[in-house]
Amino acid sequence: MQRRSMISLRQFCRYDSMHKKDPFDGVSSIPCQNSGSMWIPVKQKSSGGRRPKKKIYHRDYELDRVMDLQKKPSLILQLKSIIQSQKQQCLLLRDLEKEVGFVQKWNFMAVIEKYPSIFRVGGGSREPPFVTLTQKAEKIASEEAEARRLMEPILVKNLRKLLMLSIDCRVPLERIEFIGHELGLPQDFKTSLIPKYPDFFSVKVVNGKACLNLENWDSSLAVTAREERLADEGVYDSNGKRKKVRITKDGNYLGPFAFKMSFAAGFRPNNSYLEHLESWQKMEFPSPYLNARRFEVADPKARKRVVAVLHELLSLTMEKRMTSAQLDAFHSEYLLPSRLLLCLIKHHGIFYITNKGARSTVFLKEAYDGSILRDKCPLLLFNSRFVALSGRKEIDSCSGIPSSYGFS
Known part of the structure; x- marks a missing residue:
């Protein structure tokens, strides 16, 4: 006989975000007394009335901290991209809500106010207020093009490996777009990157979906x-x-x-x-x-x-x-x-x-x-350099040398 037992799961990720049906539906969670661990649901065999031992999922506070540390850098980099996408390289504050929504607007306003070394607010009595990058921030932002250039061979290699891992050597483009930010792909990769490498990639429609298809298998990449x-x-x-x-x-x-x-x-x-x-x-x-x-x-x-x-x-x-x-x-x-x-x-x-x-x-x-990524690609190095304008010093994971990086 199998019976369900409770394993403590404190503020754990939603199971139904990964599965259409939760096999543990109907099982309620009990708060964990130990702040350094979580209970998780599992099936265990009955032990003749004996209470099964609880299974503990232990927290890694350093990796939890990674998620906290990336919040403000993410906002800074997102605002930088929004400003650079404007024709005049400046964004009217009244249009900020259109770009990020009403709730997020206030988070971005706080970032603009907190980091005058990165964002400059202009405007006067005869013109609406706007935000743009400071001269120093613009200088560092101009280095992004070089970082993107260095990233291209890395992206091509990783895309080929991603397709080689799949069972049919093809992946729907919508799936790749879904993880595009994590891979470091530019938003327009379908037009700016894929067509440049016809020997490696092609786009084919399979079962009504546009798929990125691998053209040539390279055994040297299968490592x-x-x-x-x-x-x-x-x-x-x-x-x-x-x-x-x-x-x-x-x-x-x-x-x-x-x-x-x-x-x-x-x-x-x-x-x-x-x-x-x-x-x-x-x-x-x-x-x-x-x-x-x-x-x-x-x-x-x-x-x-x-x-x-x-x-x-x-x-x-x-x-x-x-x-x-x-x-x-x-x-x-x-x-x-x-x-x-x-x-x-x-x-x-x-x-x-x-x-x-x-x-x-x-x-x-x-x-x-700990909470430091061991190896950084050129794009992450650029991002680190840009957000370093905010001020706090940390150890750069690539060089081990103290550098301005992170947030106070």
Whole structure:
């Protein structure tokens, strides 16, 4: 007999944002007393009247903090783009509501007032008030074109890999638009980027939907970010042969089929858990670039391969994160599991789900050192340089040198 048990889930991401039907409908949540953890819903076997042990999903406060730190930079960069889209490179304040809506307008007004080093308000008795970039902000903003130029080969490579991961080497354009910001694509990528590379991409209508189609398969691109990391760590020698690996007690193994693990501070795995994890880490599995139709869903190796697909998808984004809804949108293209949320929770040493912000977000944990992204692409470096005009100093994740970055 199976029965449903409550697992504490405090302010967790909405399950129905990822699934049309919640398998745990009708189960109410009990507030968690421990602010460092959450309860989550699972099924457990009955233990003859014995109350099952609660399963705790531990918070990672540093990754939660990432979502808090990105709020004001997001507003600054969005306002910059709105101003630059105007013909005269200035925005009448009375038109701000048309651009962002009534509620958001006040958030942008607060940003304009707080950061005079970035935004200058003009106008007088005979002309309506307007906002424009300061001279210093305009100078830094002019560097965006160069950052976009440097991003283009990265975007082309990542788009090709995104299509190679899919079962038919094609993805609906609406799906790519849905994650365009996370990939770093320009808004007009369908006209400014895709037509420039006819050897790589084509747009075809399939089942009434416009799809981006891969024209040529490149085996040299069928290498995952995980495999590249293992090569850097010396798991493979110069001839590509496997080296003898070292096994540690925190879930991290340097084997050729292992994933980087980073457990939350409050998580204390017992020996049984570590033994099971060791067995899983050593298990061979097919490459995520092989067609998923070739494998049985119930096969443990195929299930581990799904983790590799999710890992690679997040690795292709600029900030190594996506919302849960964005991941689930690719369910058909990558044959993701029906209970995607539970899959992510199960592998909490690899992924982290936060409910901070307007939507639940899935992080690739190994990409972050605390709340700092380890590697930044040219566009993120430009964004960091622009928002640095706001003032607070932080450690730049790429250079390790203190630089003006972030917010006070």
